[in-house]
Amino acid sequence: MMRCDRVWRNARLATLAPSRPGIGAIGDGVVASKGGNIIYAGAAAGAPAFRANDIIDCDGRWITPGLIDCHTHLVYGGNRSAEFEQRLEGASYEDIARMGGGISATVRQTRATTKDALLAEALPRLDAMIREGVTTIEIKSGYGLRLRDEMKQLSVARKLESCRPIKVLTTFLGAHALPPEFKANPDRYIDKICNVMIPRIAETELADAVDVFCETIGFSLQQATRVLAAAKKAGLAVKIHAEQLSNSGGAALAARFGALSADHLEYLDETGAAALAGAGTVAVLLPGAFYFLREKKCPPVDLLRSAGVKIAIASDCNPGTSPMTSPLLVMNMAAIFFHLTIEECIAGMTREAARALGRFREIGSLEPGKRCDLAIWNVGDLSELAYNIGFNPLHSRVWGGS
Ligand SMILES: [Zn+2]
Secondary structure (H helix, E strand, C coil), rough: CCEEEEEEEEEEEEEECCCCCCCCEEEEEEEEEEEEEEEEEEHHHHHHHHCEEEEEEECCEEEEEEEEECCCCCCCCCCCCHHHHHHHHCHHHHHHHHHCCCHHHHHHHHHHHCCCHHHHHHHHHHHHHHHHCEEEEEEEECCCCCCCHHHHHHHHHHHHHHHCCCCEEEEEECCCCCHHCCCCEEEEEEEEHHHHHHHHHHHHCCEEEEEECCCCCCCCHHHHHHHHHHHHHHHCEEEECCCCCCCCCCHHHHHHHHCEEEECCCCCHHHHHHHHHHCEEEEEEEEEHHHHCCCCCCCHHHHHHHHCCEEEEEECCEECEEEECCCCHHHHHHHHCCCCCHHHHHCCCHHHHHHCCCCCCCCCCCCCCCCCCCECCCCCCCCHHHHCCCCCEEEEECCCCC
């Protein structure tokens, strides 16, 4: 007799356990939790007898690990809907930038918004994610671009965790864009990031990782190298926005620093893919930005598959290029635009997303010892998660066993 807190029985499981093929499906499965962790997840046949306070009959519903959105910019001030309208009327990015729009508009608004107001603006977005089964989310800074406002953004992201039943991992993205104060001298801003901002953010434990936007319109390979080196020196994990608009060598840089993930990757080449595979760096694909910007170039998914790179997918929730708060729509878009299989879509928002955050030991699959974060779905087949557009079949969500 195994003592536990709760048992979910009569369920179909997508365990995502790496020891099983594909998504690790089990037809007649049981999950048992104790102290917030999974103590059993497997077939009903052969399961021990459980003594539980609570036994839940799932009526044959599917259970997946709680969804993980491993790349978002969820905390920001204002929005860019007016700019969206200008774009629809034919304005170019250059026009919009000249009128004070684009990322600098969000920087101005984020700087001018108080902590409380930023929190109030972020909560409805977070709630939308939670309603579709998200149990862990990564949130980046990058709209403050000066120490106090970057710290403000990160502390709001941390605070969200005490407002809702969700795990938040934070990433310092000071190297997102050049702040207006440093327009004439980008390297001085990089000095500031490396010598002042990263050490301070590491010391205050406001961030779990550091990210950099390595791109022709972002920071050069050399500048990105300095940022990643400073992050490593401060003991922080690293990630990188790479090869989104051009092949800048960001993937190879990510591999050199053992980055957890390299994100976007539309312009990734064979050398870059081999480097990611060698370093075990996860490729994070972001179909929302591809869609919203009406991009034409897809990330090279076949290349990633043949090189053996793990593929995660994420919302990239941000006000400029992907104002999206639906993990289910991320799956749909990844299938439609990037030709990911259903299994890749599901693994991309569970197991591989956990890997992209360096947390696969704790979350991302239904295995004993992991946190009991579950999403229970009213679907006959798991393909319905990626098939429906704008329909939410979540039955219930379990976070830490309750
Ligand atoms: Zn992003």
